[in-house]
Amino acid sequence: MSGAHAEEEHISSYGFYVKIWLALLFLTFMTVSVSYVDMKKFTLFTAMLVATVKAGLVVLFFMHIRFDKPIFGVMLMVTLIEYLIFIVLTFSDYAYR
Amino acid sequence: MSEAAVDKPKVNYYNAKSGIMSWLTTTDHKRLGIMYLYSLGVFFAFAVFMAFLLRLELFTPEIDVLTFGGAQAGDLYNRILTLHGIVMVFLFIVPGLPAVFGNFCLPIMIGAEDVFFPRINLLSWYCYVLGGLFAIFSIALGGPDTGWTFYVPYSTTTGHNVYVPVLAAFIVGWSSILTGLNFVTTVHRLRNKNMSWFKMPLFVWSLYATGWVQIIATPVIGILLLLVMMEKVFGIPVFDPRIGGDPVLFEHIFWIYSHPAVYIMILPAMGVVSEIIATFSRKTIFGYHFIAYSSIAIAAIGSLVWAHHMFTSGMANEARVIFSFLTFFVAVPSAVKVFNWIATMYKGSIRLSPPMVYTMMFILIFSIGGFTGLHLGALSVDIHLHDTAFVVAHFHYVMFGSAGIIFFAAMHYWFPKMSGKLYNEVVAHIAGVLFFIGFNATYFPLFIAGYLGMPRRYASYLPEYEFYHKFSTIGSWVMIFSMLLMFGNLIYAARKGKKSSDNPWGGATLEWHTSSPPPTLNFDKLPDDIPGSYDYPLEVVK
Numbered sequence: 071m072s073g074a075h076a077e078e079e080h081i082s083s084y085g086f087y088v089k090i091w092l093a094l095l096f097l098t099f100m101t102v103s104v105s106y107v108d109m110k111k112f113t114l115f116t117a118m119l120v121a122t123v124k125a126g127l128v129v130l131f132f133m134h135i136r137f138d139k140p141i142f143g144v145m146l147m148v149t150l151i152e153y154l155i156f157i158v159l160t161f162s163d164y165a166y167r
Numbered sequence: 168m169s170e171a172a173v174d175k176p177k178v179n180y181y182n183a184k185s186g187i188m189s190w191l192t193t194t195d196h197k198r199l200g201i202m203y204l205y206s207l208g209v210f211f212a213f214a215v216f217m218a219f220l221l222r223l224e225l226f227t228p229e230i231d232v233l234t235f236g237g238a239q240a241g242d243l244y245n246r247i248l249t250l251h252g253i254v255m256v257f258l259f260i261v262p263g264l265p266a267v268f269g270n271f272c273l274p275i276m277i278g279a280e281d282v283f284f285p286r287i288n289l290l291s292w293y294c295y296v297l298g299g300l301f302a303i304f305s306i307a308l309g310g311p312d313t314g315w316t317f318y319v320p321y322s323t324t325t326g327h328n329v330y331v332p333v334l335a336a337f338i339v340g341w342s343s344i345l346t347g348l349n350f351v352t353t354v355h356r357l358r359n360k361n362m363s364w365f366k367m368p369l370f371v372w373s374l375y376a377t378g379w380v381q382i383i384a385t386p387v388i389g390i391l392l393l394l395v396m397m398e399k400v401f402g403i404p405v406f407d408p409r410i411g412g413d414p415v416l417f418e419h420i421f422w423i424y425s426h427p428a429v430y431i432m433i434l435p436a437m438g439v440v441s442e443i444i445a446t447f448s449r450k451t452i453f454g455y456h457f458i459a460y461s462s463i464a465i466a467a468i469g470s471l472v473w474a475h476h477m478f479t480s481g482m483a484n485e486a487r488v489i490f491s492f493l494t495f496f497v498a499v500p501s502a503v504k505v506f507n508w509i510a511t512m513y514k515g516s517i518r519l520s521p522p523m524v525y526t527m528m529f530i531l532i533f534s535i536g537g538f539t540g541l542h543l544g545a546l547s548v549d550i551h552l553h554d555t556a557f558v559v560a561h562f563h564y565v566m567f568g569s570a571g572i573i574f575f576a577a578m579h580y581w582f583p584k585m586s587g588k589l590y591n592e593v594v595a596h597i598a599g600v601l602f603f604i605g606f607n608a609t610y611f612p613l614f615i616a617g618y619l620g621m622p623r624r625y626a627s628y629l630p631e632y633e634f635y636h637k638f639s640t641i642g643s644w645v646m647i648f649s650m651l652l653m654f655g656n657l658i659y660a661a662r663k664g665k666k667s668s669d670n671p672w673g674g675a676t677l678e679w680h681t682s683s684p685p686p687t688l689n690f691d692k693l694p695d696d697i698p699g700s701y702d703y704p705l706e707v708v709k
């Protein structure tokens with residue numbers, strides 16, 4: 071089992087990780103700079119969008135979900151969807167109060 | 168075989184080792200089941216005694232019983248009420264069936280030697296006991312008076328100590344998560360190769376669904392506690408409106424856990440019902456797949472209805488309508504189960520042994536509990552009934568009359584397997600019938616009193632409710648007597664009972680294919696061809 075698995079195992083190069091890291095740094099820079107621009111309603115939305123992209127990069131590449139068995143991706147998605155449902159339902163209260 | 172060999176009792180899990188340390192360090196799932204049974208029994212007895220005091224206080228409209236120690240009027244009632252609730256919920260009914268009978272039976276039922284993580288199993292017992300000790304310790308500090316729900320802002324401002332019992336719930340939560348994780352992993356990894364998913368007993372299915380709920384929902388209550396601490400210690404605004412927090416958020420997070428927790432209580436009970444009904448009707452369970460899937464459906468839909476506890480909390484109207492609407496869906500899979508059980512009994516060869524009689528009582532009580540749940544789930548009706556004795560009656564019907572009575576049924580069903588002894592069935596029947604009468608006498612009047620406006624959590628009341636309360640208190644005496652009789656009967660049988668055969672009920676699931684009590688590794692020899700969980704031979708087994 072381990073042999074077959076080892077062949078499939080994906081090893082990314084250092085350079086690749088550095089690129090992801092630079093991307094993350096850039097996105098952080100964006101979050102900070104955008105916070106100086108008043109976009110009214112969209113302020114929160116933009117911040118969340120950038121944060122989501124960052125979290126996605128970390129999960130996919132640093133945490134290897136992109137190269138692992140699909141089942142782990144599925145589990146992750148299930149958790150995320152569940153979380154989303156909780157938030158949406160809770161906001162059926164907060165959004166209308 | 169020589170005579171000596173016949174006389175010598177067979178080596179089994181119980182007598183394989185002796186001494187207190189052999190129990191405190193055991194990783195045998197069966198021994199852990201027994202340890203949970205004893206510790207649960209102690210906490211249950213304690214909480215029943217608390218309830219006895221509460222009912223005694225409610226015998227008359229004035230506050231005249233719980234007045235000792237110079238307590239302020241009603242203060243002692245509030246504290247005893249809170250302890251009763253906390254111990255019953257977190258230490259009895261939530262761990263209840265999975266911890267005792269899940270531990271004992273699950274590995275045997277799927278043909279395994281133990282759970283997947285035996286040491287973690289022991290750890291969860293220690294978490295359970297430690298949490299229990301914290302709860303008891305909180306009495307020494309005066310005991311909390313918030314009700315088992317710990318709602319803010321009262322809980323963060325009351326002079327009584329709240330953190331210790333909250334911490335107790337937190338630690339017991341760990342026990343719950345670890346047990347859930349263990350069971351889910353065991354079902355995935357340790358099923359015998361001939362035990363396919365849809366051959367599994369329905370009790371295992373229900374434990375599996377419960378396991379997921381435990382893993383997913385329980386951390387939420389831990390997070391809640393951490394948030395309370397963050398607000399208290401670091402002044403980070405979360406729940407306190409004076410610094411920008413929102414007290415209703417507490418209720419949201421609390422019920423995101425605690426509503427699924429009611430399914431942690433009832434799902435395993437439903438699994439036990441399926442086992443008992445099939446065994447004593449000697450018929451294949453009707454609609455196996457539907458029952459299995461409805462467990463999962465209850466677990467899933469049950470996670471989406473939490474705010475029906477909060478209709479009067481000041482939530483937005485839109486949210487109230489949505490949650491009321493969603494609540495009705497839970498009734499569907501629950502009803503699927505009830506109909507399937509009844510259909511299983513139809514034209515079965517029914518034997519009314521004690522576990523079966525208890526289970527039939529369950530069906531009746533659960534139906535009443537379930538239907539009154541629909542009253543409470545209907546937004547407009549709940550505005551009237553919220554926080555009345557109607558709610559008290561409703562949740563005792565589901566928690567005690569349903570999950571609790573199935574705990575008793577399971578005790579009577581697996582008793583011969585766990586102890587290798589038989590109990591007196593006549594006494595068990597009498598105790599059961601008395602329980603049924605006492606139970607309904609205790610709680611049914613509360614439906615009426617609640618409907619007429621009797622609020623919950625009050626030590627005194629207006630004279631017009633006196634009749635209902637007197638009736639209820641007398642009922643509680645009958646019920647408590649019946650439980651003493653029931654446990655006395657079992658304790659006597661465990662010591663002096665006649666020896667049981669391996670399969671006294673003629674059950675088909677795997678635990679009945681090993682000796683009573685089972686050997687340490689569960690089977691001397693596993694049957695080569697694992698039978699279906701509900702394949703009954705046509706002739707009646709003696």
Ligand code: HEM
Pocket residue numbers: 215218219221222248249251252253255256259260313314315316559563566567571609622623624625626643646647
């Ligand atoms: C001998 C059996 C029992 C009796 C006589 C009894 C009686 C009572 C009474 C009188 C109250 C207070 C109602 C009020 O003032 O509003 C109460 C509350 C409660 N009981 Fe029981 N009960 C019993 C067993 C159980 C069981 C087995 C459970 C759970 C599995 C349970 C769970 C609760 C809970 C959660 C509360 C609410 C506590 C609160 O409001 O914070 N009880 N019970």
